[in-house]
Amino acid sequence: MMFRAIVVDDEPRVRRGLLALIPKLDPEWSVVGEAKNGLEAIDLVKREMPDLVITDIRMPHMNGLDLLIALKEYPVHVVILSGYGFFEYAQTAVKFGAFDYLLKPVKPPEIASLLQRLKEHKQVRDLPAGPAVPALNYSKWWKDWLTGSEEAESYVSRLRELLPKNAERFQMMAVEIDRFDELSLEDQWGDKQLVSFAVRNVIQDVLAAEREAPFVHLFTSGPQLYYVNAGGGCALDAAKRVAEEVRKWVKISVSVGLSETSAKFEALPLLYRHAGEALRNKWIHGGGIVSRFEDVLSGEREASGYPTHLDEEICRAVRAGDRDKALKGVETFLDEIKRNNVSFRLFQRFGLQLLSSVNRIVYENRVHDLVAKEASQPQDLFQRDFGADEFMAYMGDWIGATISALDWNRQQRHNRTIEKAIEFIHKNYAKDISLEDVALHAKMSGSYFSSYFKQETGDNFVEYLTRLRMDKAKSLMMNSELRLYEISQMVGYQDVKYFSRLFKRHAGVTPQEYRQFFYRKEDS
Template identity: 30%
Template sequence: MGATQEKYKVLLVDDEPIILRSLKVAIPWEELGLAIVGEARNGEAALQLIEETAPQIIISDIRMPVIDGIALMKEVLPRSSKLIFIFISGYGEFEYAREALRQGAFDYLLKPIDHDELTEMLTRAIARLKRQKENEQLMLSVQTLSMLARERMYAEFTLGNPRPLQHLKWLENSELEGEYFMAVVRLDQYASLTAQWSVEEKRLWLFAVRNILEEWSLENGVLSVFPFYNGEWILLFPGSLSSVRTELGEQLTAGIKRYSKLECSVGISRITQGIDQLSTVYPLACKALYQRFYSGQAGVFLDEETAAGGSREVKYPKELELALIESIRTVDLERMLSLFDEMSAFIEAQGLPQELAERLIIEMIVVLYRQFEHLNMHTDWSLEGLLSRLHGLGTLSAMIAALKMEFREWMLESNKSATREDGRSVVEKSMRYIEANYHKDLSIEEVAEVADLSISHFCTLFKQISGYTFLEFATHCRMEKAKYILQNSNVKVYQVAPLVGYQDPRYFTQVFKKATGKTPTEYREENSRQAN
């Protein structure tokens, strides 16, 4: 008989015996590969049991006497960061439950407990634990570093910035040497959603969607998944899955709707090959997404090699689009309005029928709107509202006039609200934030959120003004603090690492030596000799 797979351990915490009893009998623990290793009636008893049994999953009432659920989690998570907490909450405790999510809970469910919902949560928790186990095995390997670098490299190529990346040459023989296709996942009505959400809610929602996408990607053979713009993610699939593109897209949209209650649409490109084609297929996947505005509802839209019936090929005015983007970036209203006149002249000179003219205008509008969004220049403008108004107009001149009026308002409103800090002060604020939080597990998403910029715009602006990349500056802060600690205290080297944001002392030593030319021990010895 082969070795059976080790079960994940679960601890139940609730001061109501009836709930503990129902949980034990209603959930198919054995079938899920879980084992209940203890029950506690309060937070104090739970702390003791956690020490004794080392569970991986804790299902706890959120409200308990003495030590409540959140206090229990805050006590335990710093020591066991991979512990999964699922909270049981009453209907009147939504704010409390949301705070639990903010503090690191996996999920929560409301009383009376829906056992199917809990079973589904546990299935997702198990998937996370399995992923964590795999990640632990990779954590110190080159493969993990390559994954992080690959995500950044893919984003650069998708933006059309094929930088030499000499230090990442070893990544170029990637899975993209073979055939692949791209899916662009975009939340519907993103602008109106962000108008409703607080900064914290926005962070939580985007984090939740990314988690859903990553878990789904692991199970469906996705080569890579990464956020591109706020509210938009890119997934890269092997070409072998091309025949089921629509089904994959439908599974994606259904999964996001099921777990987050948010609607999204997916644009899927044709098959291509080679990493340098990322910037070519991204516009194609986005172009497929434009069909969302014709369909009137969320869905999956494919970029096809040829249109049905061999319809007329239209030359897209790329230079005009780039000039319009530049006019938005430089907030040049007069230039923008004159370029819309040039667009009208271009369409007229091509002699396009109304349907093709409208499609070209809509493609251009969506690109320009994304530029406003990318630069955080919009507030609660409605792209969908503008597109539906244009669709009802019968002539080219009426469409261009409506377009100029709408974009003029957007530009003026952006200019008016440009009491926002200029680029330099935004970067300085970001640098102060990094300096204050370098010892934490800082992500670029978190700092871009503080700067109120999209990730790609933040990266460009930060490098341009500070001269550092985000990672370079965070590392610089960590090394300066490490040197100070080594010089002015007797803290052991392995204890310095977590104080400056590194959980692995060996990795800290490697980074320190690369930055200073010396190991932490050598640095301390040399500086103490100088002091003497």
């Protein structure tokens, strides 16, 4: 087995020495790269995936301690090089997770001993690490791969080795700490990291007891913690115990989303997304729930007797911004359910399905935060019994808030579009540009852009462009060294006579008269 190292030092002599010395001391080690500072080293680590980084403490751009902290997300051991004057910094580095430190000038026996200890540690990496030897952190690799980073494809096989070799089924579990931001402001906690640490410790104790469904923690991202079940046992029971035990021991509510299972390790990115989708059910049902992706799928399938045609009509009206038509559709929706004499349980299910359809529009347009500010949360209604009138009132508020948010979002897009078009005109007014050129830049048809531009600016395209060119021409006329034909070409007109006619129509005087007036004004 070969081991890989990179050397980071701003002194070329030190880099060359270690580059030659390491493979001589131990043929199982090779130096696969060198860097002058921490920033170069990070790129090398991503590209070469070494087992060891030997780095100096004092370097430009990014020093050794900052590099050590940055590499905590990567599965690599770091050894610090330090002069005697920086011995305390080296000791601090060990506290921050460095494997060890070496004092300059480095002696070959010390390096040989270090390389041997690292090999031994990596060969028994599945055993619990002692306090002096920090465990490797693969969370960055897991997160990159599961979230679709292209760089991650190069180390997928390494990640597979971290899970049990005999695993036959895989399942993702996403845990989210409810009210995460609020908890960090409470006196009891006061810190997001402390909240996350307390919850993860409880979850670790609960999952450690799961023999039939062994879970592995992959990474933490803000309030969310991700685990993979690599044993095929009943993850649903374990997820329920997680929610119960966290609530019991630290008085914090967590929600859990479970994906389906798959026999393929390569399916984990898909399972990761499905666990996240299941987790989003908490938004409707409230925090503290355990939701399975299978339940999400079944909820999206057309229910027996569900008025799908009315659901679609209501959603079309919401997208079109027609609040009255959407609410009329909800009334008809409720009347049809009543006529069919459905049970209360099915009425709740249909109501939730309609809300989910409208809510899908909210998420598609990324206006959830805007809607949430204007309307009460769905769990306020669906966690208790409610009647048809109450549901109608709630949907009125929700649809109204959704349409308002969509209008605002649409206006923001329009504002960005007109700004983009005007910016293009101002950059290219000196060229022979047409309405079609600007429409193409704004990604609109020519006819639609013409109406849109007139509506937003009050001028048609030709009027706006002509006025801009005339204003630029007036400014250029202040320069007495510029001839009239030069000014004409500089503002987009090759024919100086045509330019003169347009200028007189716009300014009321010819270009020559305007210039004479300007200079008389300056003289006076």
